[in-house]
Amino acid sequence: MVIKKIGEITDEVQDIEMTVKILSLSQKERNSDKGNSVYHYGLLGDETGVLPFTAWNISSIVKEKDVVNIKRAYTKKYNDKIRIYFDDKTEFALMPGVEMEVKRTYNYEKIRNLGTGSKFVALEGILSEEKEREFETNGEKRKVYSYVMEDDTGSIRLSSFGRKLPMGHGIRLEGVKIEEFNGRINASVGEKAEVQEIELQIEKGPKFTYISEIENPIGGLYISGFPISIGEKSGLIKRCKECKKKIDDERCETHPDAGFYFDIFAYFNIDDGTGYISVTSGMEALKDICGIKSDELSNEKRPPLRKEIYERIEHSLMGKALKVQGSLSKNTMGMSLRASLISSIGPEDNKELKKIMESEFL
Amino acid sequence: MREGKREPARWIFSKELRETTVIEENTEGEKMRSMFLTPLGSIGRRILFAGKVTNQREDEKSIRLTVSDPTGAFYLSFFERDFNQNVKRQLEKIELNQTVTVMGRVSHYTGEDGKILFNINPELIYETDAESMNFWNARTAYLCRRRIMRIKEALKKPDISTGVLTASGSTEDEAEGILKSIKAYPNYDYTKFEEVLTSLLFNQQISQNINIAKDGILEFLSSHVDPQGIKYEEIVNELLKKGISQNEVDEALNVLGHEGDVFEVSLKRYRKI
Numbered sequence: 001m002v003i004k005k006i007g008e009i010t011d012e013v014q015d016i017e018m019t020v021k022i023l024s025l026s027q028k029e030r031n032s033d034k035g036n037s038v039y040h041y042g043l044l045g046d047e048t049g050v051l052p053f054t055a056w057n058i059s060s061i062v063k064e065k066d067v068v069n070i071k072r073a074y075t076k077k078y079n080d081k082i083r084i085y086f087d088d089k090t091e092f093a094l095m096p097g098v099e100m101e102v103k104r105t106y107n108y109e110k111i112r113n114l115g116t117g118s119k120f121v122a123l124e125g126i127l128s129e130e131k132e133r134e135f136e137t138n139g140e141k142r143k144v145y146s147y148v149m150e151d152d153t154g155s156i157r158l159s160s161f162g163r164k165l166p167m168g169h170g171i172r173l174e175g176v177k178i179e180e181f182n183g184r185i186n187a188s189v190g191e192k193a194e195v196q197e198i199e200l201q202i203e204k205g206p207k208f209t210y211i212s213e214i215e216n217p218i219g220g221l222y223i224s225g226f227p228i229s230i231g232e233k234s235g236l237i238k239r240c241k242e243c244k245k246k247i248d249d250e251r252c253e254t255h256p257d258a259g260f261y262f263d264i265f266a267y268f269n270i271d272d273g274t275g276y277i278s279v280t281s282g283m284e285a286l287k288d289i290c291g292i293k294s295d296e297l298s299n300e301k302r303p304p305l306r307k308e309i310y311e312r313i314e315h316s317l318m319g320k321a322l323k324v325q326g327s328l329s330k331n332t333m334g335m336s337l338r339a340s341l342i343s344s345i346g347p348e349d350n351k352e353l354k355k356i357m358e359s360e361f362l
Numbered sequence: 363m364r365e366g367k368r369e370p371a372r373w374i375f376s377k378e379l380r381e382t383t384v385i386e387e388n389t390e391g392e393k394m395r396s397m398f399l400t401p402l403g404s405i406g407r408r409i410l411f412a413g414k415v416t417n418q419r420e421d422e423k424s425i426r427l428t429v430s431d432p433t434g435a436f437y438l439s440f441f442e443r444d445f446n447q448n449v450k451r452q453l454e455k456i457e458l459n460q461t462v463t464v465m466g467r468v469s470h471y472t473g474e475d476g477k478i479l480f481n482i483n484p485e486l487i488y489e490t491d492a493e494s495m496n497f498w499n500a501r502t503a504y505l506c507r508r509r510i511m512r513i514k515e516a517l518k519k520p521d522i523s524t525g526v527l528t529a530s531g532s533t534e535d536e537a538e539g540i541l542k543s544i545k546a547y548p549n550y551d552y553t554k555f556e557e558v559l560t561s562l563l564f565n566q567q568i569s570q571n572i573n574i575a576k577d578g579i580l581e582f583l584s585s586h587v588d589p590q591g592i593k594y595e596e597i598v599n600e601l602l603k604k605g606i607s608q609n610e611v612d613e614a615l616n617v618l619g620h621e622g623d624v625f626e627v628s629l630k631r632y633r634k635i
C-alpha cells in the first residue's frame with residue numbers, strides 16, 4: 001500500500017492509503033439488470049489539494065466534514081480527470097479530534113469566459129484603480145477595496161473584503177467568487193483567499209472582440225463597425241443639478257427646485273459584419289469624435305440647440321467606421337455596450353485590425 | 363430603437379451578390395419572403411457596404427445610384443413613393459464620386475436573358491471616408507475568406523452538421539448558410555473568388571481612387587490613339603477633370619505599367635497595350 005497526499009496524485013494508482021477530510025457527500029441511485037443499488041460521490045481533500053470521489057461502497061460511519069483515514073482506495077481517470085474510487089475492499093477509520101485545513105483548488109479562468117455558471121474560480125491579472133469603501137456587517141465596520149482586474153481577454157470589477165491587494169503587478173487569486181450584479185459580472189475575494197504574485201505580461205488597454213463572440217457582461221473591450229441606426233432621443237438632455245438624473249419633463253420629480261444642466265447622450269446600434277449590438281454613450285465617450293465642448297453646453301448667452309446637437313452627433317457617427325471601447329452589461333433587452341470612448345477608425349486601427357484578422361488564416 | 367430582433371445585414375462584395383443565382387422563398391404567415399443565398403453562404407434580405415458613387419440619375423419619381431466596390435458595382439434605387447423622408451434627405455446630399463456607406467434591402471428581378479439581377483433599396487446612406495472604406499473592404503474580405511475556409515472544410519466531410527461548424531467557431535447562421543450554399547452551388551469555383559480576395563488585400567494600400575484613376579487612364583488612352591504615345595501632361599489634365607490628383611495618376615500609371623496594360627513609348631509618353 002502507498003500513502004499519498006492528494007496533491008501528489010496525478011495518475012492512476014491502486015491500493016492507496018490517505019488521511020482526508022470529506023468535504024461533500026451525496027447519494028445516487030443506479031438502476032441496472034441486477035436491480036437497484038446506491039452509490040455515493042463527493043469531494044475530499046487535505047492540506048495539499050482537493051479531488052472528487054466515487055464510492056461504490058462506503059462505511060455508514062462516514063459523514064460530511066469528518067476527517068477519515070482510508071485504506072485500499074484507488075484512482076482512475078474519468079473524462080481525462082483523476083478521480084478517487086472506493087469499493088467493498090476499502091477500509092474507513094474516523095479520526096476524531098483531528099483538525100485539517102484543506103487546500104481548495106479552483107479552475108483557472110480567463111476573464112472573457114467568466115459566465116455566471118462558475119461560482120468560485122482562480123484568476124490571473126493585473127489590478128488598477130483602487131477605491132476604498134467602508135461597510136457595516138453585524139454592527140461591525142469593515143473596509144472593502146475595489147479594483148479593475150485585467151487580463152489579456154478583458155477586465156472586470158473586483159472587490160477585496162478587508163484587505164488591500166497589490167496593484168500594477170501580475171497576481172493569481174484563488175477562490176474568487178463570481179456573481180452577476182446589475183447586469184455585470186463582479187468578482188470578489190475574502191480575506192483568506194490565497195494571493196500570489198506572478199510574472200504576467202499583458203498588453204494594456206481594451207481587447208478586440210467580434211460582436212458574435214460576445215457572451216458575458218465583462219469590460220475592457222472594443223468593437224469596430226458601422227452604426228446602423230441612431231436613437232431619436234439621442235442628443236441634448238437635461239440633468240437635475242441635485243441628483244444628476246436625467247429630467248424628462250421640465251423639472252426633477254424629487255428636486256423640483258434644484259434646476260438643471262445640459263449634457264449629451266447617444267444610443268445607437270452598431271454592426272461589425274458578424275452581428276450588431278446597442279451602444280450607449282455619454283459626454284466623455286462622445287466629446288472628441290463629435291467635437292462638442294462642455295462650455296458649449298453651459299453657455300447661458302447661447303444655450304445649446306437640441307436639433308443642432310442631434311445633427312452634429314448624427315453627422316460624426318453615421319456612415320463612419322467606428323472603434324467603440326467600453327463595458328458590456330446585460331438587461332432585459334439583451335447585451336449592450338456602455339461606451340467609454342468612441343473614435344473613428346484611422347490608418348493605425350486598420351493596420352491593427354488587419355493583423356488580428358490575418359492571424360486567423362496562418 | 364430596438365424593434366425586437368433585427369434582420370442581419372450581410373457584409374458582402376458586389377461580386378458575391380452578382381454571382382448569386384439562388385433565391386429562397388419562405389412563407390411567413392401571410393407574407394411571402396424571398397432571401398438571397400449566395401455561393402459563399404450568405405443568406406438574407408439586407409446588405410451593408412461601402413463604396414464610391416460612380417453613377418447618379420434622378421427624375422421626378424426616383425433616384426438611382428451606382429456604388430462601386432473593388433469587385434464591381436451595386437445598383438441602388440429609391441422611389442418617391444417609398445416616402446422614407448430620412449433616407450431621402452440623406453440621399454439628396456450624396457454627390458457623384460463621393461464615398462458612401464449604405465445599408466439596404468435587396469430585391470431581385472429576372473433579366474431578359476433569364477439571369478437574376480439585384481437592386482438595392484437604401485434604408486440608410488451616409489457619406490463616408492477613405493479609412494472607413496478600407497475598413498469595410500478588409501472586414502468583408504475577412505468574412506469571405508472565413509466562409510470559404512469553412513466551406514472547404516465542410517466539403518471534405520459530406521455528413522457535416524451545423525453543430526460541428528459552430529463548435530469550430532462559426533456563428534449559427536453562418537453555419538446554416540454554408541451548408542445550404544454547398545448544396546445549392548455544387549460546381550462553384552471558390553478558387554477564383556479567393557484569387558480576387560488575395561489581390562484585393564494585396565492592393566488595399568492602392569486606394570479606391572487609384573483604381574478609378576486606372577480606369578480613367580485606360581479609357582482616355584483608348585479614345586486617344588497615338589502611336590507616339592499620349593503626353594503625361596495631357597493625361598494629368600484629363601483626370602484632373604474627374605477629381606483625380608497628379609499623385610494618384612502617377613501611382614495609377616505605375617500600376618498599369620507593372621500590370622502590363624500601359625506601355626511608356628518614350629519619356630513620359632504612354633500608349634495602351
Ligand SMILES: [Zn+2]
Nearest residue numbers: 240243252255
Ligand atoms: Zn433630482
